[in-house]
Amino acid sequence: MKVLVAVKRVVDYNVKIRVKSDNTGVETANVKMSMNPFDEIAVEEAVRLKEAGTASEVVAVSLGVKQCQETLRTALAMGADRAILVETEAELQPLAVAKLLKEVVAKESPDMVLLGKQAIDDDANQTGQMLAALMGWAQGTFASKITLADGKAEVVREVDGGLETVSVNLPLVATTDLRLNEPRYASLPNIMKAKKKPLDTLTPDELGVDVAPRLTTLKVEEPPVRQAGIKVPDVATLIDKLKTEAKVI
């Protein structure tokens, strides 16, 4: 079977992000970028499926600016076989990404698409679900375990109340949660091999997708600075404050 993995280039999780002075977004100039950590988990899962002999080919796809090539090279160094970049300077919202991925899926016909459950930049948590809906495919989101057998997949999902196991038919869109696996770091020989692996570039126009944003960002602001807590002398005061000030009881 063939697995398609979507990877997003985001501000590195170690970077302390700053809001742009004109409040239009987050500062990304001269900021270290890397692969969305949930997508690393998706790549790892796909590569493990290949190592186990379950998957025959792993294709990594990224959508966005030219520099997403670096993110794809990371995926290739982790073990993906080839990569596709849908290159655009346009702002991509989840629906546009899902539509683009649908067209890539139509070209590639994978049996499974793996994505991170969300990206750590906008935390939208929408792309996987939208893609499954657009394709009319089964979905297994927030996966902490994926077992494949006989054209079916058993996905253990991390839900609010604990774990839920769903059994679905392939083809499948799965989104990865934190506990699915621990991604490997690329070895030096694999980083060197990744430079020679094929990386194809497409454009939204070639795929016939209108990526114009449907949502408008009005304003991006820093969260308010947290106020220091207070100490109360006794339980009675605490209860009183919870009732009259915090109004939670």
Added chain:
Amino acid sequence: MSDIPRLVEAHDDIRDAVRKLCADFPGPYWRWLDRERAYPRDFVAALTEAGYLAALIPEEYGGSGLPLSAAAAILEEIQRAGCNGAACHAQMYVMGTVLRHGSEEQKRRWLPEVASGRLRLQAFAVTEPTSGTDTTSLSTTAVRDGDGYVVNGQKVWTSRAEHSDLMLLLARTTPRDQVKKRTDGLSVFLVDMREVKGKGLSIQPIPTMMNHNTTELFFEDMRIGADCLVGEEGKGFRYILDGMNAERILIAAECVGDARWFIEKAVTYANERVVFGRPIGQNQGIQFPLARAHAQSEAAALMVDSALARYEAGVPCGAQANMAKMLASEAAWAAGEAAIQTHGGFGFAEEYDIERKFRETRLYQVAPISTNLILSYLAEHVLGLPRSY
């Protein structure tokens, strides 16, 4: 990440991957090793397994065949992440002597083993108690005897000898009074220490102010085969010199990494630590030493690049390699000094890792060559002043 063109490849992909690996070996790991004076086995195993220590070994012998700038990037990132590459950096450059001067048979026999990590080649026995940088006056002898050599003498400051399988040894094969030039008559041997330990070779650890796993070695009628000889007999001094530029450049890159670690750590602290109602980083007394150390480390990094570019182009780089090592070790020291001062009392607390790195980076103003000898080299060979010693 900068878009400014560099003199050598930046190797950003390799740097990213090294940082990820290093993230698995945070401060508490190094503090524990430091307390126990233990060798960072797991860290070195992870680096070996991921192929980093074989970066310079040609692909035909199982390595990645990368240029020196890749090794410099790897070591700089290790230091910049707060780890310590001294535990294994020699694995990168010691093999260069075998690669350049060894026979095809030696290369085929040993390099793939080193590349795979099955064997470690990171002991380099040159310095002796009575001959430091005055290498040609060393007194360890290797005397031809039948189908091999018999070695007698002593070496000191041989780092990692207890954590290496193979050792590169420099010994005198022709007595000094029988050679025309004092640089003649020295030979290099690649010794399989597993075969001679306890049979002519004994290793004595030297406790030092940091966790460096250095030792002294004693040779008493240590018998080695004639096939241990690297290159031609009597030409060993030149072979060793060939490798020294690479060593100096790589250690300079490590110092740049140290400097950057100190500065990043101190800047973060200076922005967070509030005294008298404002972050201490707002005080010029805190800012200026950090800004100066930053300028010093950036200048040193440029000199490292210059040395790397010359090395990779195959043109003489002795002056640049020496200057890079001197400037980078001093930049790291200035940054360490600024970092400890910025942290005040906390700089002395083990849990901030600064005191550990402070002790570790001090070494590089002394080893592998001291600052004074670099200055003497520059004065004599670059400026054309009379030899001072």
